[in-house]
Amino acid sequence: MVTLRDIRDGHVPLSSDNAPMPPARSRVASVAAPIYLLLFPIPVVLFVAAVVTDVAYSASAFLMWLHFSQWLIAAGLAFGAVAAIALLVVVFASGANRVGTYGWSHLVLFYAALIIEVFNAFIHTADGWTAVVPIGVLLSIVGAICALAAVGTLFFMPIAWVSARGAPA
Amino acid sequence: MGVRTGGAGMKRHIALVVCLSLAACGTGQNIEKSTQYGPTPDIPEPSRTLLPQMKVADVVGWSGGDKPTVPQGFRIDAIATGLSSPRNIYALPNGDLLVIESKKDAPEPLERPKRPVMAWIEKKAHGGSGGERPSNRVLLLRHADSGGKPDTPTVLIDHLNSPFGVVLVGDTLYVADTDAILRFPFKVGQTSVDGPGEKVIDLPAGPINHHWTKSLTANADGSKLYVGVGSNSNAMERGIEAETNRAAIWEVDPASGAFKVFARGLRNPNGLTFYPGSSTLWAVVNERDELGPNLVPDYLTSVKPGAFYGWPYSYWGQHVDPRVRPQRSDLVKSAIAPDYGLSSHVAPLGLAFYTGNSFPSQFHGGAFVGEHGSWNRPEPNGYKLVFIRFENGRPVGDPMDFVTGFLEDGKAHGRPVGVAVDRTGALIVADDVGNTVWRVTAETKS
Numbered sequence: 001m002v003t004l005r006d007i008r009d010g011h012v013p014l015s016s017d018n019a020p021m022p023p024a025r026s027r028v029a030s031v032a033a034p035i036y037l038l039l040f041p042i043p044v045v046l047f048v049a050a051v052v053t054d055v056a057y058s059a060s061a062f063l064m065w066l067h068f069s070q071w072l073i074a075a076g077l078a079f080g081a082v083a084a085i086a087l088l089v090v091v092f093a094s095g096a097n098r099v100g101t102y103g104w105s106h107l108v109l110f111y112a113a114l115i116i117e118v119f120n121a122f123i124h125t126a127d128g129w130t131a132v133v134p135i136g137v138l139l140s141i142v143g144a145i146c147a148l149a150a151v152g153t154l155f156f157m158p159i160a161w162v163s164a165r166g167a168p169a
Numbered sequence: 170m171g172v173r174t175g176g177a178g179m180k181r182h183i184a185l186v187v188c189l190s191l192a193a194c195g196t197g198q199n200i201e202k203s204t205q206y207g208p209t210p211d212i213p214e215p216s217r218t219l220l221p222q223m224k225v226a227d228v229v230g231w232s233g234g235d236k237p238t239v240p241q242g243f244r245i246d247a248i249a250t251g252l253s254s255p256r257n258i259y260a261l262p263n264g265d266l267l268v269i270e271s272k273k274d275a276p277e278p279l280e281r282p283k284r285p286v287m288a289w290i291e292k293k294a295h296g297g298s299g300g301e302r303p304s305n306r307v308l309l310l311r312h313a314d315s316g317g318k319p320d321t322p323t324v325l326i327d328h329l330n331s332p333f334g335v336v337l338v339g340d341t342l343y344v345a346d347t348d349a350i351l352r353f354p355f356k357v358g359q360t361s362v363d364g365p366g367e368k369v370i371d372l373p374a375g376p377i378n379h380h381w382t383k384s385l386t387a388n389a390d391g392s393k394l395y396v397g398v399g400s401n402s403n404a405m406e407r408g409i410e411a412e413t414n415r416a417a418i419w420e421v422d423p424a425s426g427a428f429k430v431f432a433r434g435l436r437n438p439n440g441l442t443f444y445p446g447s448s449t450l451w452a453v454v455n456e457r458d459e460l461g462p463n464l465v466p467d468y469l470t471s472v473k474p475g476a477f478y479g480w481p482y483s484y485w486g487q488h489v490d491p492r493v494r495p496q497r498s499d500l501v502k503s504a505i506a507p508d509y510g511l512s513s514h515v516a517p518l519g520l521a522f523y524t525g526n527s528f529p530s531q532f533h534g535g536a537f538v539g540e541h542g543s544w545n546r547p548e549p550n551g552y553k554l555v556f557i558r559f560e561n562g563r564p565v566g567d568p569m570d571f572v573t574g575f576l577e578d579g580k581a582h583g584r585p586v587g588v589a590v591d592r593t594g595a596l597i598v599a600d601d602v603g604n605t606v607w608r609v610t611a612e613t614k615s
Contacts, residue, residue: 061494063408067281074282122219125283127406127459128492130217 029093032086039083040110044147046076047117051144054137066124066131069140073121080114102157106150113146198463202512202550205466206567210510212485216461225544226552226581228296228602235582237600238574242529242612245572248312248597249322249606253304254295255599256382257519257587258606259335263357264592266310268322268599268606271331273347273381274305280407294544296581296602305329307344309360310606312591323360326353330374334385334396334441343423345383345396348374350421369394370426373415377401380415380437382518384452388443394421395450399437404457404492405481416480418452418472434478434504440520440588444471444562445534453517453538454507456484462546463513469520469538469557469564470507479504509564514543515551519587522559525594527611534559537571537596539585552576554585554598572598572609 050072057065087107091099099107120139124131204211231247239245249255249268257269277284306329308322326332326344334345342355344366351366372383380399387394400416401407418438420431437455444451450472456465457480465484477500479486481493486506489496511517519539523532535558540551554572557564575583583603591597596609 063406066406070281070283119219121282125221126217126492127402127404129494130492 026093029090032089032093036083036086036090039079039086041151043076043080043083043114043117044151046072046079047113047140047144047147050076050120051137051140054132054140057132058137061129063128066128069132069136070121070124073117073124073140077114077117077121080110080117084111084114100157102153106153106157109146109150109153113143113150116143116146198461200463202463203567205463205510205512207564208509210466210485210512211463212466212488213461213463215464215491217459221459221545222462222547223290223545224547224549224579225290225293226542226549226576226579227293228584229580229582230296231582231603231605236574237572237583237607239572239609243609244612245607245609247605248320248608249308249310250604252308252322252604252606253302254601255308255586255604255606256601257333257335258589258597258599259337260589260591260597261337261357262592264312265357266312266589266591266597266606267325267335268308268310269332269335269344269587270304270306270308271329271333271382272304273331273378275375275378277377277379290544294602303327305331307332307335311360312608325360326362326366331381333382333439336385336387336394338387338391338423341423343369343385343387343394345372345385347378347381347383348372350383350385350394350396350423352423369423370421370428372396372419373398373401373413377407377411379407380455382437382439384439384441386441386443386450388448392422392424394423395419395431395441396421397435397438397441397452399439399455400480402481403459404490406492412481418450431474432472432476432478434476434480434482434500435472436480438472439518440538442520442522444559445522445524447562449562451520451522451536453511453520454478455516455518456513457481457490458514458545460484460490462548466510466513467515467517468507468511469509469517469536473505476505477503478507485510509557511538511540511555511568512550514546516541516543517551519554519585519599521588521590521596523590523594523596525590527594528596529611531558532556534562536564537588537590538568539588539598541584541586541601542576542581549576549579552581552584554588554596572596572607575600575603 050069053065053068123136198213198216200211253270254272255268256271259267307326309325310322331347332344336343340356342353344351349371350369352369353362353366355362379401384397396419398415398417401411416436417433418431419428421428435454438452440453442451453469456467482497483489483501483504487501487504517538518541521537523535538555542552543550552575555568556571557568558566583600585598586601587599589597598607
């Protein structure tokens with residue numbers, strides 16, 4: 001039996017078969033949600049990759065790795081910015097009261113990752129070693145952890161929250 | 170909801186505090202630029218802000234009868250206007266002037282996201298000077314002595330590849346394109362040269378070609394040429410492979426086309442000139458960026474044969490640049506400090522020793538330096554021509570502002586580059602974004 005509290009707190013089953021009938025959601029949200037799901041993994045992967053290339057640069061001082069990091073972070077931010085807007089649209093179009101604890105955790109962690117990576121992108125513009133060591137690689141690690149944690153929240157709430165089929169839990 | 174709004178407001182406050190404290194890291198360099206004049210400039214610790222501190226002056230050009238300002242007792246006139254990025258001047262013994270119009274044509278490779286931003290800044294700083302009018306040529310300017318009216322130049326050599334340095338040795342005119350030194354037969358008084366010129370030696374150029382101006386001079390007997398080859402990067406961020414024989418002054422034997430590196434570690438050496446009556450070569454050097462608004466001082470220096478001046482591993486002697494890896498403490502140990510600081514980011518590109526007689530005696534034997542002007546410090550620096558007095562062949566005292574007014578209310582009318590002294594003792598200044606050649610004369614001889 002799924003209670004209203006469960007729905008509010010995001011504790012709804014992953015299978016949509018057992019889920020309550022999704023409340024009506026706006027057409028806007030049903031367009032924005034799949035766009036978000038499409039874009040959201042891209043910055044996560046790129047930010048994690050930037051950790052790898054930062055570590056490679058720290059270990060080698062070979063400038064190719066620094067250039068890789070700069071492009072990975074920049075591309076992550078480009079896709080991340082569009083994803084962030086899509087996420088905001090989903091939240092507003094669905095109604096903030098239906099986002100739930102894990103939904104808000106997801107949003108906060110993803111936005112935190114983007115903000116950290118904006119700082120990181122500027123740190124990475126330095127011409128050489130100080131672009132990465134020590135602040136750059138540190139921010140890359142923290143940013144990647146936030147991004148991965150945002151992925152982690154999806155284990156605890158229905159993917160339906162942001163999917164076209166379901167509704168915000 | 171109110172709480173949430175408060176939280177967002179708090180977050181904004183925190184972000185602001187973080188930004189401010191990051192900006193505050195830069196205040197460690199709060200020093201007067203005058204502390205960086207002369208042989209022992211103040212060298213603060215490197216500082217860094219999250220957002221680069223810069224002020225790129227919009228180029229507005231000269232309108233109407235606007236002119237730069239000169240000290241009392243001097244007058245300044247435009248002797249050629251409507252040019253296309255005139256960057257250098259060379260005075261011929263008969264009074265003719267060579268004006269070198271030059272632009273960097275090829276874009277630098279897109280290696281990292283920063284490049285398009287830098288390209289935009291560079292473009293803004295040059296204000297699209299000269300528009301699409303033809304450039305990259307040597308003009309001959311014969312002064313008609315028509316009482317301050319601009320003269321009409323004729324094209325002496327066309328279709329060059331970003332030329333900068335020229336030097337006349339006997340009946341041979343050497344022109345330093347960005348990728349080669351060329352030789353043209355030329356007798357003083359001629360108004361044209363025949364043929365495309367003959368290559369003396371290739372110089373390091375593309376595909377990056379970051380510092381592209383090749384300054385050129387010859388020793389007294391014309392047996393050797395000296396050419397400045399600037400670095401391919403700010404601080405070796407394109408790798409050491411891109412810097413082969415760059416950030417150096419080459420000594421070239423024009424007869425054989427052979428060269429050797431005469432001095433190294435000079436990030437972007439320009440204005441190569443022998444001190445009059447001596448065998449001492451002098452240059453002005455653009456030092457590195459992005460270590461803060463007051464680092465690193467650009468400088469004027471005599472160039473010691475075989476010496477290493479630090480770039481990229483260290484600056485002003487043995488101050489190690491933290492950005493450059495792998496570090497080379499062996500090379501840093503051999504780095505020598507230059508002679509005379511001009512303060513940071515003034516971008517000196519022109520140097521001429523005063524060899525005339527029409528200026529007052531304090532100017533005789535002193536150095537005029539064309540300071541193209543800064544972009545990467547919040548308070549603009551440079552954008553003027555300074556004079557440095559010399560005694561016994563060495564610079565003394567602080568630089569004195571000589572031609573100013575290129576920058577007004579944060580907007581650039583022009584930017585001085587190459588400098589020369591003509592046969593009459595007048596000072597000639599190339600103004601690349603103002604597309605003008607200026608002539609400074611003394612009103613009264615003292």
